[in-house]
Amino acid sequence: MTDTPVTGNRTLHTLSAAAVLAMLAAGAMIFLYAPQDALQGPVQRIFYVHVSAAIAGFACFALVVGGSVAYLWRGGQRWDRLAHSAALVGLVMLTVNIFMGIVWAKPVWNWDPAQTWDAKFTTTVVLWLIYGAYLLIRRFAPPGRAQMRLAAVVGIFGFVDVPIVYESVSWWRTLHPGAVLVTAGGPAMPLPMLQTYLVTQLAVLFLTGVLVALRYRIESLREEQAQRQLAAALELAAE
Amino acid sequence: MRAVRIALAVAQKDLRTEWRGRELLPALAQFVALALVISNFAFDLDRVSGPRIGPGVLWLVLVFAGLVAFGRTFAGEKEQGSLEAMLLTSAAPAAIFTGKAVAAGLVLLACELLLLVGMAAFLGAPVSLAVVAVVLACTVGIAALGSLFAALAAQTRARELLLPVLVLPLWFPFVVVGGRAVQSAMGGGTASGQALLVLLDLGILFWIAAALAARFVLDD
Numbered sequence: 001m002t003d004t005p006v007t008g009n010r011t012l013h014t015l016s017a018a019a020v021l022a023m024l025a026a027g028a029m030i031f032l033y034a035p036q037d038a039l040q041g042p043v044q045r046i047f048y049v050h051v052s053a054a055i056a057g058f059a060c061f062a063l064v065v066g067g068s069v070a071y072l073w074r075g076g077q078r079w080d081r082l083a084h085s086a087a088l089v090g091l092v093m094l095t096v097n098i099f100m101g102i103v104w105a106k107p108v109w110n111w112d113p114a115q116t117w118d119a120k121f122t123t124t125v126v127l128w129l130i131y132g133a134y135l136l137i138r139r140f141a142p143p144g145r146a147q148m149r150l151a152a153v154v155g156i157f158g159f160v161d162v163p164i165v166y167e168s169v170s171w172w173r174t175l176h177p178g179a180v181l182v183t184a185g186g187p188a189m190p191l192p193m194l195q196t197y198l199v200t201q202l203a204v205l206f207l208t209g210v211l212v213a214l215r216y217r218i219e220s221l222r223e224e225q226a227q228r229q230l231a232a233a234l235e236l237a238a239e
Numbered sequence: 240m241r242a243v244r245i246a247l248a249v250a251q252k253d254l255r256t257e258w259r260g261r262e263l264l265p266a267l268a269q270f271v272a273l274a275l276v277i278s279n280f281a282f283d284l285d286r287v288s289g290p291r292i293g294p295g296v297l298w299l300v301l302v303f304a305g306l307v308a309f310g311r312t313f314a315g316e317k318e319q320g321s322l323e324a325m326l327l328t329s330a331a332p333a334a335i336f337t338g339k340a341v342a343a344g345l346v347l348l349a350c351e352l353l354l355l356v357g358m359a360a361f362l363g364a365p366v367s368l369a370v371v372a373v374v375l376a377c378t379v380g381i382a383a384l385g386s387l388f389a390a391l392a393a394q395t396r397a398r399e400l401l402l403p404v405l406v407l408p409l410w411f412p413f414v415v416v417g418g419r420a421v422q423s424a425m426g427g428g429t430a431s432g433q434a435l436l437v438l439l440d441l442g443i444l445f446w447i448a449a450a451l452a453a454r455f456v457l458d459d
Contacts, residue, residue: 136405157387
């Protein structure tokens, strides 16, 4: 029962190693290939991971919605497991995004959250809190079908905040800079920067996918173990 | 048509229960009065600072009164097991949910009336027609989301703890858009028609989504 390592799966091992390599390659591009920003200096290099982590977080929450809708529609525990795993990884990505944003904003705009409110920051924190609540409801709901059903409803409704976070820079003109990638005249940055961003984005998305898969496997092994224990207990009681 | 009749019957039942028992409204009225007294002391409000701080006080009290109002709607049913009885009938869960949400929304509306009168009378906040319109427009969406998540939280352990954690971040669009609109209305301007439309659109959207989700939340 305990001799199966949690990630005892060759494909997952290979994918994890590949994700680490991809992240290293992205790191090399960020620090060695991308040109220095003329105005902000080296701190601008935060941009690549900051934005990539946000997009990866949004992708995770989209996965939560997909898994939740599929669970409510078709049933099937694996959809719920997918949503649960994606929510966890999404929260990690969003934490990375928020933390890097704060580190970036401090030297560049001398930003102090106690003095100026920023729409992007506030809406992102709200998004974090919504999916934090999603994990809380999984803890407090009665285990089994009810838990999955209630969590699915929260997971779907929570996604409302994602477009608000995305559009917040154009709805409220606060500190956070506007879009540079999706603009009317194409991406507003030099080509080497754009290439670095795209490589980092792909690497982070790949890493995210691997993390979701790992988490999914942990959850399914955990459930398997619980079921085996239950079966063993029943057998013992029958004797 | 049948669904509308069921929803109206459920709403009527809830309001009648409230009228006969007179539990929630007096408690909420006291809550609103207390909140106003505390903010009066805390912020030292007068004619000058009233318009500036007023919107903040309004939303804080409104949101917390809403939490109490919506928390009670499903908690009572759960304690008496009457929700199961209603679900055993052939009535659609969406209709039952809509009825309960309408009743809870009306209770909140009564609170808001009290709150706005109290703010105008004691805090010197300029409560104009524009302010009332914004608050009314917000109530639609707040009631739909609040009732849905109250029904959801009622099925968990620690529902009093979970309801604010669940519903406050989802009320965020109403608090932000409504807050801005009330701010501009109290500052002497008029509530922009666009803000009112956004609030109503969001409200209707959430109302439909909540009614659709009710089947999954109420179904035990």
